Amino acid sequence: MKWSEICIHTTQEAVEPVSNILHEAGASGVVIEDPHDLVKVWDTNFGEIYQLSQDDYPEEGVLVKAYLPMNSFLGEAVDAIKESINQLLSFDIDLGHNTVSVSEVNEEEWATAWKKYYKPVKVSNLITITPTWEDYEKVHDDELIIELDPGMAFGTGTHPTTVLCIQALERYLTTGDAVIDVGTGSGVLTIAAAKLGASHILALDLDEVAVNSAKINVKLNKTQEFVTIKQNNLLKTIDYTPNLIVANILAEVIVQMTDDAFSLLQARGKLITSGIIKGKKEEVKNALENSGFTIIETIVMEDWLAIIAEKPE
Template identity: 65%
Template sequence: MKWSEITILTTNEAVEPISNILHETGASGLVIEDPLDLEQFEGEGFGEVVELDPDDYPEEGVRIKAYLPVNSFLGETVDEIKQAINQLLLYDIDLGKNQVTISEVHEEEWATAWKKYYKPVKISNRITITPTWEDYKPVSTDELIIELDPGMAFGTGTHPTTVLSIQGLEAYVQPGDKVIDVGCGSGVLSIASVKLGAESVQAFDLDDIAVKSTTLNAKLNHAHEKVTVKQNNLLDGIEEQADVIVSNILAEIIVRFVAEAYHNLRPGGYFITAGIIQNKKQSVHDQLTEAGFDIISTSEMEDWVSIVARKPE
């Protein structure tokens, strides 16, 4: 089979929404070439990726690659992708150069080439994310391993918003907690919650591909008995009470369900938010405090922000 490689040169801010667009159109083997991945994140070195070649990365911006089967619908699919990406401008998302190019690759090249970008990554003090094909051995007795297959998931967990979310979970999830994951994507945050001792996780996403990915990854990590996955729009119609709610989605979406998150949290519960670009930090902060939350902490990594809020007892 022949495959078409679609390449989009954009910005770090646009990586996650564009990745979602590509997955929704049936793309496989997503690759994100972000020059910042070549550097260690400041502080404890979380997010360090080793054995990467600088020549594979753009000098400016972020390059996203995905693979589409060559068929009679290819032209229409590419047009749909371009239109959906341009629609992101309505959300004030900086698309950068927004250059889209197409090239043809053979199946054997597609099947192996993108795997070189994914190596085990230390995300927090205790959690390391590794692709399924890597034979990774824990380096400490309390290290927690999450296996992901990037071919079927929404990224590999190396994005700063995922790192910030998992660090927040590690800080606030207690054994026996009930967790809600809003916008579960690959399910990595749901799995991390279980690994950290959560008794149960309710994982919600409007995208059926995300629901399937979370279900598969939860089984892969032996967390499926504690993770319940459901297709749902944010917290609409959800009445379950949680000790922790985590959401790694765009700031524009977070502000839409702050009141619902407050309602679904038990007194003293924590709302961990990420996916917030710097210039949207204040609007999320204001929405949280207006709803009655106390702001507990604000963490930053590159251009991204995570805010942890607490519902008063």
């Protein structure tokens, strides 16, 4: 299938309304190329890191791009987009250059073009996540490598919530621990636990696609002998007593499983929870404490946080 790339050269002020216009025109998403990203100072050495090229960005202003299928309605859609953008002037929105260009994109090239931006990422002191197509050599002997193919695996494994969980696993997992990974997704936390010395990991996810993806990634990383993966609703009907449970899921879901987690964990066992936006911190802490846990650490990255809790003796 052939697609048309609609590119609007505008200003930072106009990015949100222009993006909204493109969404209303049928675009399922937008690409924003802002030269400020080239000089942005990140507040952490860990997380999503891409090799950005200055050649891909305008010298001034911002490029907002969207993709529409090439069909008989394309001309009308582009005219309507231009008209709607020009109407923003009546709201005193600075449109800058306000140029609109249209170019053809081949779907096969488009589907793989993103790969050039995904590079090996050091997410903790010991663990580096690398795409399967990159030849990566260890920087030091203790470094642990996780290979992922994000095309099949629910993202790159470098979202702040995943990074927080991996860093917590590195600190709290003891060699020989039995582990449960709730909402395993790509299996990245299960693989991390195996490489950090867990004796066995039970990886759970309600989504059958996630279960299959995790199985592929676990085999890719040669950790399958330490892992059992199954489809399951959180911790319901689980008969397993781990030393550690890790759950990178939404706060609204975490609060539903704190009682089950407390019941299953061995004494002095740890529960690592993430996927928690800052505004949900107190809700999750209250649920953990009401279930009997003691909060031992809260760690923050950008707008996300992880809470580590312990089951008392």
